Amino acid sequence: DVKVTQSSRYLVKRTGEKVFLECVQDMDHENMFWYRQDPGLGLRLIYFSYDVKMKEKGDIPEGYSVSREKKERFSLILESASTNQTSMYLCASRVGTEAFFGQGTRLTVV
């Protein structure tokens, strides 16, 4: 079974903090993605990566950055957290046409 693991299920951070969300997959997939999921808006793509050290902006990259130093690990960084970044964050790894998601990180910025 493919396993995608996100480092935290729940996080509470203060406005202005730098926040790191970690994601690790164990199947040697090249393609990894970060989404946020909000009620009524569905899943929106923040950033994705097709290879180590490679990153591409998704639909809503503002306020975020990413890091892919190793194939299995894809990190999402909130440079200066704001309350409008309170959301569910989902990491996914993809092979072919199937996406495998991590369990999600519910981030609250206060």
Next chain:
Amino acid sequence: RKEVEQDPGPFNVPEGATVAFNCTYSNSASQSFFWYRQDCRKEPKLLMSVYSSGNEDGRFTAQLNRASQYISLLIRDSKLSDSATYLCVVIGTGNQFYFGTGTSLTVIP
């Protein structure tokens, strides 16, 4: 215009009922189509792929209508365990996944 649009529901149906969800997509060049299921507070998981010829997996039937650019999911003999949010997913140009906002289903005893 959104790439993928779904009726958010909620759909509340009694056990044993048949329920159908539709989803429309905007890019006629889209090639691959899926339904994902997301349980409350869990991650989305692939339910089934959708083919032009239609496909069936037990009580679930998926259909694709390319001319009208919509995808459907039919659930027969609904079970309590079918309660979830169903996400329509389309792979568009550039090999990107596009997700619908999801349709919420609650099956009532």
